[in-house]
Amino acid sequence: MILAFANLKGGVGKTTSAVSIAAALARSELRVLLVDLDSQANAAYSVGVPSGSSNGALVEVLVDGRPIDEVLWETPIAGLDVVSGGLQLSTRQLDIMRRGYPTTLLERALAPLRHEYDFIIVDCPAGLGLLALIGLQAATAFVVPTTAHHLGLESLDLFFRGLEGLDKELRPDVRLLGILLTMVDHRTKLTEEVCTALRRTYGRAVFRTEIPINVRLAEAPESGRGIFGFQSWSRGASAYSRLGAEMLRRARRLGLSSSMGGFGFARRACTAANG
Numbered sequence: 001m002i003l004a005f006a007n008l009k010g011g012v013g014k015t016t017s018a019v020s021i022a023a024a025l026a027r028s029e030l031r032v033l034l035v036d037l038d039s040q041a042n043a044a045y046s047v048g049v050p051s052g053s054s055n056g057a058l059v060e061v062l063v064d065g066r067p068i069d070e071v072l073w074e075t076p077i078a079g080l081d082v083v084s085g086g087l088q089l090s091t092r093q094l095d096i097m098r099r100g101y102p103t104t105l106l107e108r109a110l111a112p113l114r115h116e117y118d119f120i121i122v123d124c125p126a127g128l129g130l131l132a133l134i135g136l137q138a139a140t141a142f143v144v145p146t147t148a149h150h151l152g153l154e155s156l157d158l159f160f161r162g163l164e165g166l167d168k169e170l171r172p173d174v175r176l177l178g179i180l181l182t183m184v185d186h187r188t189k190l191t192e193e194v195c196t197a198l199r200r201t202y203g204r205a206v207f208r209t210e211i212p213i214n215v216r217l218a219e220a221p222e223s224g225r226g227i228f229g230f231q232s233w234s235r236g237a238s239a240y241s242r243l244g245a246e247m248l249r250r251a252r253r254l255g256l257s258s259s260m261g262g263f264g265f266a267r268r269a270c271t272a273a274n275g
C-alpha cells in the first residue's frame with residue numbers, strides 16, 4: 001500500500017504524522033519506506049538524514065531518472081528506509097515538468113519497490129501543486145491531517161474540491177483512508193466545536209483516533225529516531241500507535257471492499273450532511 005499524507009494547508013501535522021506512522025508500522029515489524037516529497041526535507045531529517053545532505057535525494061530520481069533503490073537511506077529505526085526530499089525539489093521543478101508525464105514520475109519510480117515494502121508512506125508538501133500531485137498520483141490511498149481550527153475545516157473543504165477538479169490527473173482508484181485530527185487540545189471550547197463539526201460533516205471518514213498536542217512530538221525530530229525512539233511512553237507515541245492499528249484495520253477493509261469509495265466519499269458525506 002502506498003499512502004500519501006496531504007492537505008492544502010501547511011503546518012497541520014502532515015510530516016509529523018507521516019514519520020510517526022511510518023515508525024509505528026515499522027515497530028509492528030512491517031517493512032516501510034518513507035518518501036519525503038518536500039523541499040524542507042523535514043521527514044528525512046526526523047529519521048536521521050543530516051540536514052542539507054545530498055545523499056538519497058528524491059530529485060535525482062524525478063529529474064535524472066536515477067533508480068530509486070540507489071538513493072535509499074537506512075534509518076536508525078529498524079525496518080524503516082527513507083528517500084530524502086530537499087531544496088532541489090523546489091528549485092528544479094521546471095526540470096521535473098520537462099520530463100514526460102511528470103505527475104506519474106514517482107509512481108513509475110516506485111514500481112520496482114512495491115514488493116520490497118509492506119507500506120510506502122509519502123509525505124507531500126502543502127497544497128495541490130506539482131509535487132503534491134506526484135505524491136497523490138503514486139498513492140493507493142491518502143490521509144488528510146488537519147488541526148481543530150475553523151480555518152482547518154475551510155481548507156479541508158477546499159482540498160476535496162480541488163481533488164475533484166483534478167480527478168483526471170489522479171488515478172481513479174485512489175482512496176481516502178481517513179481524515180486525521182492532529183494537535184488536538186480538548187481543554188479549549190474551539191477544539192470541541194471544530195471536532196464536533198468535523199465529525200458531523202465527514203462522519204466515518206474521520207479517524208476515531210485523535211493526535212493530542214504533545215510537545216514530545218515537536219521535540220522528536222531533533223533526535224532523528226522518531227517518536228518511539230525518542231519517548232515511546234509519551235502521549236504522542238501512544239496516539240500514533242493507536243492510529244497505526246486503526247489504519248491497518250481500515251486498510252484491510254479497503255483491500256476487501258471498495259465501500260469507502262474514492263475521495264468523492266468525503267464530499268458526498270459532506271453534501272449529505274448539509275442536505
Ligand SMILES: Nc1ncnc2c1ncn2[C@@H]1O[C@H](COP(=O)(O)OP(=O)(O)OP(=O)(O)O)[C@@H](O)[C@H]1O
Nearest residue numbers: 010011012013014015016126183212213214217218
Ligand atoms: N501533535 C503535536 N503536538 C505538538 N506539536 C506538533 C504536533 N504535531 C506537529 N507538531 C509540530 O507542529 C509543527 C508543524 O507540524 P508538521 O511539520 O508535521 O506539519 P506539516 O503539515 O508537515 O507542515 P508543512 O506544511 O510545512 O509541511 C512542527 O513544528 C511540529 O513539530
Ligand SMILES: [Mg+2]
Nearest residue numbers: 014015038042
Ligand atoms: Mg511537512
